[in-house]
Amino acid sequence: MLRVRVLASTLPLVALGLFVRGELIAGPQPCIAVGDRAVQIAPALERADIHVAFTDDPARATVRVQIVDSPDAADFTVTDGAITDEPGGCALAPETRLVAIAANPAATDPLIYLSHDDSGGTDYRIFVRAGRFTARDAAALLVGASDRHAPITTASIGSRS
Secondary structure: OHHHHHHHHHHHHHHHHHHHHOOOOOOOEEEEEEOOEEEEEOOOHHHOOEEEEEEOOOOOOOEEEEEOOOHHHOOEEEEHHHOEOOOOOOOOOOOOEEEEEOOOOOOOOOEEEEEOOOOOOOOEEEEEEOOOOOHHHHHHHHHHHOOOOOOOOOOEEEEEO
8 A cells, every 4th residue: 555655646746747847758859050059949848048930821920931842942951861960060058049839929939931832022941851850840940040030041950869
């Protein structure tokens, strides 16, 4: 009976620890290196430095990202072959900016319209063919990497375990 009580009293502590940490098993987080700073998808919403959100309404968007069918037409390309664990490329450091995708954005959060259409006024064009990156991840990282949402000239990609 004592064993059952000990087990029953530790389960809430374990659950609380998992809730505070934000994840059960740490997996690789999508990450890009821009200049001397890494930008990574945050493992938990509350740990993020910047929040972005997505909208289906192009009129509400503050940033427009087009998904293109060719790497040659893209400003930024993510493919399985390009994802590496390059030393220093996406190492977690104090300069690393953590980006979270918010379901309920604040009025000041960038609002991304992601589409396949060339509706004009596109800020970024991305090509994504990767197992670890989604088009939403790539768009969130690109927008999170820029303070002014200006086009990014050079970036390398990777993942951090």
